Amino acid sequence: MKFTKEDFKKLKIVNTDLYLDWFNKYAEQFEVNTEDRVLCFLSNLLHESANFKFIKEILPKDKPDYIKRIGKYFGRGLLQVTWERNYKLFTDWCKLNFEGFDKDFVKNPELLETPQFAVLSAFWYWETNNLEKYADNKDFDNVCSLINRGRLIDKSNPNWEKLINGYEDRLKKYKTINNWLKSV
Numbered sequence: 001m002k003f004t005k006e007d008f009k010k011l012k013i014v015n016t017d018l019y020l021d022w023f024n025k026y027a028e029q030f031e032v033n034t035e036d037r038v039l040c041f042l043s044n045l046l047h048e049s050a051n052f053k054f055i056k057e058i059l060p061k062d063k064p065d066y067i068k069r070i071g072k073y074f075g076r077g078l079l080q081v082t083w084e085r086n087y088k089l090f091t092d093w094c095k096l097n098f099e100g101f102d103k104d105f106v107k108n109p110e111l112l113e114t115p116q117f118a119v120l121s122a123f124w125y126w127e128t129n130n131l132e133k134y135a136d137n138k139d140f141d142n143v144c145s146l147i148n149r150g151r152l153i154d155k156s157n158p159n160w161e162k163l164i165n166g167y168e169d170r171l172k173k174y175k176t177i178n179n180w181l182k183s184v
Contacts, residue, residue, distance in 0.1 A: 001033050010180055011042075015052045019078075022119040030123045031132065035181055040135035040143040043174040045122055047166050048147070049078045055118045057082065076112035077121035079147060087112075090124055144170050 002024050008016045027033060032041045049055060057075030059067050067074075073084040081090060087105040090112075094101045103111055111117050125147070126132065134142045144164050145153040153160045161167045 001027070001038060003027075007180075007184075011046070011051075011177060013046065013052050018115040019052055019119055022116050026119055026123040030127055032123070032126065034136070036138055037132055037135045038181070039174055039177055040131065040140050041122075041126060042177055043140075043170050044144060044147045045078045046173045046177075047170045048075075048080045052078065055113050072109050073106075076109060077118040079122040079125050081112055081121045081125065089128070090121055093124055093128065094120075140171075140174060 003020060005016050005020060008020060013019075027038075032038060046052070055077055057080055059074055070082060071084070073082060073087050075082045081087065084106060087109055091103065091105045094103065094105075103117075105111055105117070112121055129146055131143050131146060134140075134146070141155075141160075141164075142152050144167060145151065148164050148166070153163065157163070164170070
């Protein structure tokens, strides 16, 4: 499935010129090409980036301990890659998968704010966490939890939805994308 500028516009995605070509390239390469995968992937991207508006985490001023712990490795990219460990893992993955790759996201974390790497880092996270497996099983809730919390949810907890930051918004975006897909 290839998206057009008009598709992004209908989904209220901003900064289309920056991200559309990279999104289409990597969606094909990483096989985010079924309805279930597009629904799970894109709804989370739209939530994490406010429809591709923010590729840098808005740091909570009321949580100085968090800001101190993450240092310069705060959320960046369309899925908000956070923590030095993940910046290193992304660097290593790129070097392994792209011949001659010479970038270092630990030394230059701001590279994740560039369109190519903002998009590629989202697909990296999707692939390395096997999120397609959950999407293929129509397990939107665990896709959200793995993206937001880095772990599966325990549905025996009656408040599990509250553990996923922005779950209601993710679900709303999922429904919007689903309705759009049915119309194309």
